[in-house]
Amino acid sequence: MGMRPHTSNGTQLTRDQIEENFADLHPPLTPAQAGVEASRCLYCYDAPCVKACPTSIDIPGFIHRIRTGNLEGSARTILSANIMGGTCGRACPTEVLCEEACVLNARGEEPVRIGALQRYAVEHLIAKGGDHPFKRAAPSGKKLAVIGAGPAGLSFAHRAAMLGHAVTVFDKKPKAGGLNEYGLAAYKMANDFAQAEVKFLLGIGGIAIEYGKELGHGLALDDLKKRFDAVFVGAGLAATNALGVPGEELSGVRDALDFIEEIRQARDKSAVRVGKNVIVIGGGNTAIDAAVQSKRLGAESVTLVYRRGENDMSATGWERDLARTNDVVLRQWSVPVKFEGNGAVEIATFARARMKGGKLEAAAGTFSLAADMVLKAIGQKLDPGALENLRLEKNKVWVDADYRTSVAGVYAGGDCISSGEDLTVQAVEDGKRAAHAADAYVRSA
Amino acid sequence: MAELSCRIAGIDSVNPFWLASAPPTDKYVNVLRAFQAGWGGAVWKTLGNDPPVVNATSRYGVHRDQTRAIVGINNIELISDRPLDVNLREIERLRREWPDRVIIGSLMAPIDEQAWKELAVKIANAGVQGLELNHGCPHGMCERGMGSAVGQVPEMVEKTTRWVKEAVNLPVFTKLTPNITDIVVPAEAACRGGADGVALINTVNSIVSVDLDSMSPRPIVDGKGTHGGYCGTAVKPIALNMVAAVARDPETAGLAISAIGGIATWRDAAEFIALGAGTVQVCTAAMLYGFRIVDDMIDGLANFMERSRYRTIEDFRGRALKNTVDWNDLNLNFDLKAFIHQDMCIECGRCHIACEDTAHQAIRIGAKAGGGRTFTVDNRQCVGCNLCMHVCPVDGCIEMNPVANGLPPVSWPHHPKNTLRVD
Numbered sequence: 070m071g072m073r074p075h076t077s078n079g080t081q082l083t084r085d086q087i088e089e090n091f092a093d094l095h096p097p098l099t100p101a102q103a104g105v106e107a108s109r110c111l112y113c114y115d116a117p118c119v120k121a122c123p124t125s126i127d128i129p130g131f132i133h134r135i136r137t138g139n140l141e142g143s144a145r146t147i148l149s150a151n152i153m154g155g156t157c158g159r160a161c162p163t164e165v166l167c168e169e170a171c172v173l174n175a176r177g178e179e180p181v182r183i184g185a186l187q188r189y190a191v192e193h194l195i196a197k198g199g200d201h202p203f204k205r206a207a208p209s210g211k212k213l214a215v216i217g218a219g220p221a222g223l224s225f226a227h228r229a230a231m232l233g234h235a236v237t238v239f240d241k242k243p244k245a246g247g248l249n250e251y252g253l254a255a256y257k258m259a260n261d262f263a264q265a266e267v268k269f270l271l272g273i274g275g276i277a278i279e280y281g282k283e284l285g286h287g288l289a290l291d292d293l294k295k296r297f298d299a300v301f302v303g304a305g306l307a308a309t310n311a312l313g314v315p316g317e318e319l320s321g322v323r324d325a326l327d328f329i330e331e332i333r334q335a336r337d338k339s340a341v342r343v344g345k346n347v348i349v350i351g352g353g354n355t356a357i358d359a360a361v362q363s364k365r366l367g368a369e370s371v372t373l374v375y376r377r378g379e380n381d382m383s384a385t386g387w388e389r390d391l392a393r394t395n396d397v398v399l400r401q402w403s404v405p406v407k408f409e410g411n412g413a414v415e416i417a418t419f420a421r422a423r424m425k426g427g428k429l430e431a432a433a434g435t436f437s438l439a440a441d442m443v444l445k446a447i448g449q450k451l452d453p454g455a456l457e458n459l460r461l462e463k464n465k466v467w468v469d470a471d472y473r474t475s476v477a478g479v480y481a482g483g484d485c486i487s488s489g490e491d492l493t494v495q496a497v498e499d500g501k502r503a504a505h506a507a508d509a510y511v512r513s514a
Numbered sequence: 515m516a517e518l519s520c521r522i523a524g525i526d527s528v529n530p531f532w533l534a535s536a537p538p539t540d541k542y543v544n545v546l547r548a549f550q551a552g553w554g555g556a557v558w559k560t561l562g563n564d565p566p567v568v569n570a571t572s573r574y575g576v577h578r579d580q581t582r583a584i585v586g587i588n589n590i591e592l593i594s595d596r597p598l599d600v601n602l603r604e605i606e607r608l609r610r611e612w613p614d615r616v617i618i619g620s621l622m623a624p625i626d627e628q629a630w631k632e633l634a635v636k637i638a639n640a641g642v643q644g645l646e647l648n649h650g651c652p653h654g655m656c657e658r659g660m661g662s663a664v665g666q667v668p669e670m671v672e673k674t675t676r677w678v679k680e681a682v683n684l685p686v687f688t689k690l691t692p693n694i695t696d697i698v699v700p701a702e703a704a705c706r707g708g709a710d711g712v713a714l715i716n717t718v719n720s721i722v723s724v725d726l727d728s729m730s731p732r733p734i735v736d737g738k739g740t741h742g743g744y745c746g747t748a749v750k751p752i753a754l755n756m757v758a759a760v761a762r763d764p765e766t767a768g769l770a771i772s773a774i775g776g777i778a779t780w781r782d783a784a785e786f787i788a789l790g791a792g793t794v795q796v797c798t799a800a801m802l803y804g805f806r807i808v809d810d811m812i813d814g815l816a817n818f819m820e821r822s823r824y825r826t827i828e829d830f831r832g833r834a835l836k837n838t839v840d841w842n843d844l845n846l847n848f849d850l851k852a853f854i855h856q857d858m859c860i861e862c863g864r865c866h867i868a869c870e871d872t873a874h875q876a877i878r879i880g881a882k883a884g885g886g887r888t889f890t891v892d893n894r895q896c897v898g899c900n901l902c903m904h905v906c907p908v909d910g911c912i913e914m915n916p917v918a919n920g921l922p923p924v925s926w927p928h929h930p931k932n933t934l935r936v937d
């Protein structure tokens with residue numbers, strides 16, 4: 070669970086304390102630690118951890134290479150399956166992926182720290198610099214466009230470039246990385262790793278990124294289709310859900326995602342304004358990250374309010390524990406009914422909730438909490454505005470098994486489709502596989 | 515209470531745990547600390563005639579397993595590099611201060627009768643209870659015609675042993691080098707020369723690793739390396755076999771055996787004793803962990819003896835020899851099949867890939883209801899080789915079960931498929 074953070078008991082945290090609070094949640098393994106950890110791996114055959122990884126990294130293979138001191142080979146093994154193996158090593162919820170499948174659990178032991186080892190190998194390679202580890206195939210003469218420079222888009226771009234195509238990526242933001250850069254918790258991505266990884270990934274060559282270009286605002290799918298041989302849409306979930314309760318417009322009530330983005334972009338975290346009494350509404354990753362980061366910025370009290378029970382939260386048990394060790398108070402079975410204040414929020418009122426007949430309904434009783442900051446983390450959703458005539462299904466872009474949308478030559482992946490969990494690693498897998506599908510398409514055309 | 519005191523070649527020892535001739539027995543303070551820690555005896559670091567040798571720096575290389583644990587070390591050290599007289603005065607003092615402990619004088623001299631005899635007498639006069647002739651050192655000394663250069667020539671082993679026996683009235687152990695084809699040959703030579711016992715093994719000739727940056731074998735002395743003597747747990751299997759071979763040889767029956775090589779625990783010691791050793795000697799384990807390891811050796815061995823109802827070392831010494839036979843005496847009708855306890859299986863797949871790639875394709879993968887995999891043995895394919903059991907990371911999960919085939923024992927000389935069988 071990492072070092073215990075500095076927390077505020079009424080006094081303000083110093084700049085240094087805040088800086089420490091935003092250092093690596095888990096410091097990277099030292100070579101000695103990596104050696105010991107790697108030697109715990111049983112080198113399973115047809116290993117369960119590999120099946121549990123959405124990108125199917127050859128985990129026993131890369132750990133074995135760490136053990137033999139073949140760090141470059143180890144990193145290459147990881148990156149050939151997952152070009153964002155660095156971010157994934159830091160940010161994957163391994164407790165529900167590879168590490169949950171580790172057979173050591175069945176022997177009554179802690180699983181191998183696969184994520185930490187993965188980070189160790191990849192960061193060694195990135196820090197070492199030198200030639201990009203993958204070579205591009207002979208130029209195909211084909212041009213591919215990508216919407217969104219998040220994990221899905223960049224994974225697609227890298228694989229497409231490797232397969233010999235010329236790729237242009239369009240993103241509305243001024244920096245690449247998507248939520249790696251703007252969304253993941255700061256202490257998971259310490260030392261500006263998102264940008265280091267982007268730079269590394271672009272090292273393959275053949276990828277141009279155009280920033281400040283937004284689909285739907287001067288950029289149209291139809292037009293891209295004419296200018297490029299194929300298009301990949303990896304625009305993520307750009308819109309957020311609203312609560313729809315009175316007082317939502319008061320100042321101090323804001324989207325958790327905006328707040329997190331502000332933290333991520335702040336050079337000096339102590340310059341980010343955080344409330345004294347913070348309420349976070351939601352039960353997922355974003356809610357936990359917003360709550361924990363608020364606490365680490367020096368909020369006196371942080372209460373995470375969720376409408377159902379703790380086990381219904383999409384945040385993993387590990388993340389809930391992280392919130393607890395950061396002195397975040399969890400309140401379950403409560404839905405917001407109103408926010409009050411004179412221009413700025415001062416009081417948040419919640420109604421008790423319960424499940425009845427499989428449905429959530431209001432129960433008797435309300436309670437109010439003092440709050441000068443309310444962070445809404447109740448989910449992101451697709452912004453369909455720019456997607457023209459792509460067929461949607463359950464509020465996501467519809468694709469077939471080969472990541473083809475309803476429009477020929479247009480592929481999609483990442484959070485904007487429903488391939489699996491909305492996770493970085495899934496987005497990378499989508500992008501990689503869509504690139505192979507698009508490669509087959511443009512070569513046959 | 516089990517009794518650990520024992521007698522070997524007429525020498526009484528409070529327990530069978532001696533330190534082998536090496537750095538741990540190099541001088542007064544080391545041996546003092548060893549006796550304080552509880553060691554029953556020490557074979558003093560090998561002495562030669564003055565002037566003393568000069569040692570190189572660095573001296574040790576190591577061989578590690580994948581957990582970084584050291585499985586063996588090698589050394590390029592020579593014999594004692596301190597003046598003979600200094601050593602002898604220290605031996606005298608320790609003998610006075612620790613009368614119930616054993617000190618054996620180890621010696622090495624050029625092939626010259628007078629040199630061996632004079633050195634043996636000087637050391638004997640310091641009060642040692644016995645002598646050990648170092649015919650083992652596989653590096654440095656052999657380039658000067660000593661150590662393994664002597665140990666590899668049976669005639670010289672015999673001759674030097676005889677010289678020393680003629681010169682002194684003390685038990686003499688001839689220490690054997692493993693760097694030969696058949697250990698029984700020099701053991702028999704020592705026997706003919708009148709040795710009371712043999713001590714084995716000395717170190718195994720080795721290059722422990724190569725530094726791939728400087729392209730030099732380790733340990734590196736100013737950019738260069740040389741072969742050295744390998745010891746530690748890695749050499750235990752070699753030593754066990756050699757001890758058993760000497761113990762089983764009718765010609766050397768009656769020779770006392772002080773066993774050496776990779777002994778680190780009471781269990782190692784018990785195994786050597788079960789193969790006929792009267793005392794055991796330890797070097798590497800003490801070098802890696804200090805003299806304190808003898809604590810566990812002492813009470814571990816005593817507890818084992820209690821459990822097994824052996825009152826003295828003699829009660830189980832050599833007990834495993836009757837079951838140590840030639841391959842030709844093995845029962846070829848004995849059959850085993852691997853059995854995998856499903857409730858203990860953690861689904862790592864190691865048994866499957868080991869058998870599939872390198873044994874007999876006998877382990878099947880199946881799908882488990884509710885996810886996961888099962889591994890089961892196909893008895894028709896299994897030859898009972900044990901490989902799967904050994905690679906399985908869960909102790910006891912794979913069991914090797916005897917097959918009740920009702921067949922009488924048959925060994926190869928009598929086997930129906932042996933065209934030269936004797937009926």
Ligand SMILES: Cc1cc2nc3c(=O)[nH]c(=O)nc-3n(C[C@H](O)[C@H](O)[C@H](O)COP(=O)(O)OP(=O)(O)OC[C@H]3O[C@@H](n4cnc5c(N)ncnc54)[C@H](O)[C@@H]3O)c2cc1C
Nearest residue numbers: 217219220221241247248283284305483484491492493496
């Ligand atoms: C707060 C938060 C924390 C998270 N923490 C984790 C975690 O710890 N571990 C984990 O595995 N996952 C985590 N996730 C999920 C993970 O970040 C996403 O699953 C992943 O980033 C999805 O990648 P993507 O490429 O599909 O979308 P995104 O990362 O959202 O990237 C989409 C990109 O498209 C651009 N874009 C959007 N619309 C347009 C447009 N119209 N025109 C041009 N460009 C556009 C955006 O600027 C962005 O760069 C977290 C998510 C959030 C919100």
Ligand SMILES: Cc1cc2nc3c(=O)[nH]c(=O)nc-3n(C[C@H](O)[C@H](O)[C@H](O)COP(=O)(O)O)c2cc1C
Nearest residue numbers: 534535536560589648716745746775776796797798
């Ligand atoms: C550094 C070192 C020096 C040694 N010097 C001698 C020696 O002078 N005389 C000798 O008979 N054996 C010498 N040996 C060999 C040991 O006595 C012993 O036979 C060998 O190390 C095997 O035992 P072990 O596995 O317990 O170490 C030396 C061993 C080491 C490691």
Ligand code: SF4
Nearest residue numbers: 869896897899900902
């Ligand atoms: S004992 Fe040998 S042959 Fe039999 S299943 Fe195991 S590995 Fe295969």
